[in-house]
Amino acid sequence: MLDALKDVIRKSSIHVCLINTGGCNGCDIEVVALLSPRYDLEQYGIYVHNNPREADVILVAGAVTEQWREKLQRIYAKVPEPKIVVAIGNCPLSGDVFNQEGSSVYAPVSDYIPVDAEVSGCPPRPSEILAAILSIGPNAIAARGRQKL
Amino acid sequence: MSSVIWYIYEFARKSWAEKFVAARSEQEIMETPSRWRNFPEVRKEYCIACGACTAACPAPMAIKLVRSSDTSEEEGITYPVINTRGCIRCGFCAEVCPTDPKTLLCGENHLIREKFTILPVEKMYVMDEYLCIRCKKCLKSCKVGAVSEVDNRMVIDQSKCIACGECIKNCPVKGAIKGVFISNVEEQKEIINLVVNTLEKRIDEDQDKIKNLAPEEIFKFDYPIDELVEKAREIIPNDELIRDTIEKITDRLKMRIITWDDEKCKSCRLCVDECPVGAITYDKDKGIERNANKCLKCSICYQTCPFGVAGFYVARFLLTEASLDEGVIHVTLKPSQLPIRS
Numbered sequence A: 001m002l003d004a005l006k007d008v009i010r011k012s013s014i015h016v017c018l019i020n021t022g023g024c025n026g027c028d029i030e031v032v033a034l035l036s037p038r039y040d041l042e043q044y045g046i047y048v049h050n051n052p053r054e055a056d057v058i059l060v061a062g063a064v065t066e067q068w069r070e071k072l073q074r075i076y077a078k079v080p081e082p083k084i085v086v087a088i089g090n091c092p093l094s095g096d097v098f099n100q101e102g103s104s105v106y107a108p109v110s111d112y113i114p115v116d117a118e119v120s121g122c123p124p125r126p127s128e129i130l131a132a133i134l135s136i137g138p139n140a141i142a143a144r145g146r147q148k149l
Numbered sequence B: 001m002s003s004v005i006w007y008i009y010e011f012a013r014k015s016w017a018e019k020f021v022a023a024r025s026e027q028e029i030m031e032t033p034s035r036w037r038n039f040p041e042v043r044k045e046y047c048i049a050c051g052a053c054t055a056a057c058p059a060p061m062a063i064k065l066v067r068s069s070d071t072s073e074e075e076g077i078t079y080p081v082i083n084t085r086g087c088i089r090c091g092f093c094a095e096v097c098p099t100d101p102k103t104l105l106c107g108e109n110h111l112i113r114e115k116f117t118i119l120p121v122e123k124m125y126v127m128d129e130y131l132c133i134r135c136k137k138c139l140k141s142c143k144v145g146a147v148s149e150v151d152n153r154m155v156i157d158q159s160k161c162i163a164c165g166e167c168i169k170n171c172p173v174k175g176a177i178k179g180v181f182i183s184n185v186e187e188q189k190e191i192i193n194l195v196v197n198t199l200e201k202r203i204d205e206d207q208d209k210i211k212n213l214a215p216e217e218i219f220k221f222d223y224p225i226d227e228l229v230e231k232a233r234e235i236i237p238n239d240e241l242i243r244d245t246i247e248k249i250t251d252r253l254k255m256r257i258i259t260w261d262d263e264k265c266k267s268c269r270l271c272v273d274e275c276p277v278g279a280i281t282y283d284k285d286k287g288i289e290r291n292a293n294k295c296l297k298c299s300i301c302y303q304t305c306p307f308g309v310a311g312f313y314v315a316r317f318l319l320t321e322a323s324l325d326e327g328v329i330h331v332t333l334k335p336s337q338l339p340i341r342s
Helices: A002-012 A026-035 A068-078 A126-146 B002-011 B014-021 B052-056 B092-096 B137-141 B166-170 B185-205 B207-211 B226-235 B239-252 B270-274 B300-304
Strands: A014-020 A046-048 A057-061 A084-088 A117-119 B063-067 B078-082 B123-127 B147-150 B153-156 B177-181 B219-224 B254-260 B280-283 B287-290 B310-319 B328-335
Touching: A014 A026, A014 A068, A026 A057, A026 A084, A026 A126, A057 A068, A057 A126, A084 A126, A117 A126, B002 B014, B052 B063, B052 B092, B123 B153, B137 B147, B137 B166, B166 B177, B177 B239, B185 B207, B185 B226, B185 B239, B185 B254, B185 B310, B185 B328, B207 B254, B207 B310, B226 B239, B239 B310, B270 B280, B270 B300, B300 B310
Parallel strands: A014 A046, A014 A057, A057 A084, A084 A117
Antiparallel strands: B063 B078, B123 B177, B147 B153, B219 B328, B254 B310, B280 B287, B310 B328
């Protein structure tokens, strides 16, 4: 009974924390576009907080710079279970244009924290980000919530 | 008061209430527009493996050329592979792809062909920055605004120029604006060869006079160009072009003349090895011989010979202002100032 109630609530209310680990800010702007009335993220029950302690989903953008390596893991540790990580854009996947010879980026992000979904693109369209969050978010969070961790 | 009634009336409508409860983004907002540039599409069969796409790609991991392995029936083909985890969808690869049809398709930009903008004119006007005195008379006289000032230099916009020649008429410096014939290039080449060869032959006829020229003395003669013009008209019957070409040649040409005085030769053979093209040969019976057709007129023999067998002169030319049929080329010849080695 309680689990069922939790499932319903987890599916309809997803809190998102956006982390930019040293990208160009383009993906952040696409997320801001999601918040705008045109895409209106909140109609799906998704809320963006920049507070990892109350987040269900972490959106990671950026190519993981030297300073972000440990901080990223610390932020990940602060997110309460069940947690989902979505990598937005090419930077967390491959380092993209920052991953030149001799540069100090430490992509991919999956070397530091487990990634559940990837959205490629530089930047991805807002609708692609939304589709990724929605396709993985509610059910995965609900499923993880049922696991005894 | 009336507006309040209107609001109540508006909110009470069923359709409004339904919309309010089931508020959603409309489907078309989520759809990608047709102009959206997605990841490049690869059509393997057109690839020529030139590597232009990999060179143009700004993302280090996005594009790679691979070659499929050979099978017993056919050879493997080379083609680009797009890594969507690295690709930034800029479309550069599709733009640089030289094949037709394109191996890579990405967006629409690369399908745009630039329009042909060159006007069908005979002449192209070029500014000579070195001679230009920046008086801006050309800028004021240009009727179509093709002349402009960029970084304190006068520049002619070729896409605007209608080749009316107004700027040259107003230019106070000869040669600061050049009208170059861009048509009939092959014919122009022929005329240039004709004029240069004829002048060279004419000077060669006077070799004996030139040889006996005292130092610091100048040898002058006039050469009427009517014969030249006749021959040039056979190549192309365009008097303006002929005059323009001959004038440019005579203004620029600085002909080197080598004379050869066999009587002074002592057969020391110093020049034989020095000649870079082997135009000078030695034979026991005939002595030193010079092949004038091979000669580059580099003047090394003149600088080497201690007995003054070789003479080195420089000829300059000037075309008179008269019409083509009565025109005359003033030829001026003087000994070169090059020092003799040894």
